[in-house]
């Protein structure tokens with residue numbers, strides 16, 4: 163026990179006393195996650211704003227005054243929509259199409275010459291036509307068309323009502339919605355469940371991957387392992403000391419990413435800074451999340467430690483870990499973006515998948531205590547297995563000294 | 566009971582593809598030790614002498630429990646290196662040129678770290694550290710990271726750290742290799758002191774000069790076989806001009822002829 167702690171402390175000290183490692187493992191993940199998501203959020207926001215601020219260029223012919231005035235008074239998300247009207251004059255359809263394609267014109271509206279008259283004389287005349295050109299491949303054009311289309315729909319309903327002797331006949335049925343039955347907590351939770359379990363597992367894995375190979379394969383590569391192996395320490399004590407220190411370091415590293423995420427989430431989801439409700443969860447949920455994370459990090463670190471002990475160099479270790487990282491990512495994606503978290507007990511015995519699934523179920527408040535026990539028990543079993551394997555590897559002269 | 570006995574150890578390595586390429590051989594196995602036996606007593610320096618690739622390091626690694634002999638055994642104070650390896654590790658200091666200290670730490674930190682692994686209290690460790698660091702001239706560098714120190718200084722720190730637990734058996738593989746004359750002298754002087762204190766010292770080398778100055782008894786190992794094993798005097802007497810060098814040459818030549826026959 164004392165030896166385990168001695169190894170543990172040395173491993174912690176190695177990382178914590180190295181400014182470069184501290185930066186790389188603890189600060190960089192958080193800062194880069196924050197910067198990345200914040201940037202994405204800002205870009206989305208800028209784009210939305212740019213579209214809103216754009217002046218929509220409309221070319222028209224014979225536009226009824228009613229429609230024109232409605233368009234001029236348009237408001238979107240409490241901002242006036244800017245439109246600039248031009249007369250088509252002598253321009254041909256082919257020219258107009260080309261200009262819309264190029265983005266010089268956003269929307270073309272060619273109304274029949276006697277558009278309003280034809281509408282009024284609907285029982286004698288044919289319905290008037292409206293020819294529209296817009297380009298849904300361009301955001302400004304698309305946005306402009308949507309705005310115009312809503313005005314045209316309103317205009318149509320208004321004209322329809324005028325045709326009926328009793329306007330109330332226009333109403334076919336009345337819809338009435340029941341009071342809010344949605345559980346706000348569960349809705350927010352679903353958002354978390356989609357994003358977080360996946361990211362958490364990726365963060366844990368990335369953290370472990372950045373230190374595990376150096377701590378074990380690196381000792382072989384730098385020929386420092388024999389110096390440790392000739393002391394009376396038991397191989398199992400080395401294994402436990404290494405795994406526990408790696409677990410704590412990976413955990414802190416993942417936590418750093420997590421803090422970065424927490425701060426950038428409001429921006430990413432286009433909400434006010436205090437828009438994301440983290441406080442829908444109670445202490446019990448945080449306790450469950452914490453234990454699940456500890457269970458998960460032990461499995462991940464155990465796996466990485468075993469691979470690193472088997473590999474001859476840091477490079478080889480990183481290469482061998484890669485496929486497992488990809489599998490973990492896929493597992494994360496499957497359980498995050500798939501269907502609702504599974505409540506089946508057996509699922510929770512599957513390494514990593516079970517933890518991700520259980521995390522999702524905590525986030526949506528549908529967890530089962532038996533499943534929690536399954537996650538914890540299975541991770542203890544897997545971790546013991548990894549410790550056993552690591553001990554075997556440390557005892558194997560072939561693995562430790564074969565050049 | 567107080568002795569180190571090596572009894573008929575054999576060791577064959579399986580060669581990996583990469584090793585076969587480096588050694589330019591098609592053989593999948595390399596016999597490194599073909600039944601080596603010797604003993605070392607308290608208060609003596611035993612020298613293991615042999616050309617490159619003879620099996621010196623392999624024999625010492627077997628004693629240090631880093632690798633297991635395929636056959637035979639080694640006992641240290643009666644404890645088997647195979648069955649009671651951690652008891653053996655408690656009693657020996659072991660150092661080869663391939664064993665390095667972790668670069669990132671200071672001599673101070675490493676000394677305390679290895680003391681703890683040897684279950685030595687901090688006070689005792691501190692006293693031993695001061696004595697050893699002073700003896701090897703490390704005291705000025707005790708707070709400098711190993712990565713920033715010279716090869717010679719690193720070697721001296723490795724030696725000091727291998728001795729944290731004041732072991733009865735000191736097993737050094739070519740301890741003066743790569744050291745300048747002055748530094749080498751510090752090391753050999755220390756080994757003589759250890760002998761005077763009644764410790765058992767085993768060292769390997771291919772530097773005949775070192776053997777002649779230090780060793781009480783020598784074993785000459787060639788191609789995994791012990792070709793001569795006796796007191797320094799007796800071994801020297803085998804050669805016509807009574808120098809170790811002549812004997813060494815003759816033995817190496819002899820075994821080369823045997824191989825061709």
Ligand SMILES: Nc1ncnc2c1ncn2[C@@H]1O[C@H](COP(=O)(O)OP(=O)(O)OP(=O)(O)O)[C@@H](O)[C@H]1O
Pocket residue numbers: 563564565578579580584595596597615616617618619620621622623624771
């Ligand atoms: N881990 C290993 N795998 C395969 N072959 C090995 C291994 N270790 C040693 N050998 C081989 O065993 C033989 C003896 O090697 P050893 O290192 O014991 O020689 P040595 O006497 O110490 O030589 P040197 O003076 O060069 O240090 C050599 O041919 C070496 O290539």
Ligand SMILES: [Mg+2]
Pocket residue numbers: 621622623738
């Ligand atoms: Mg050697």
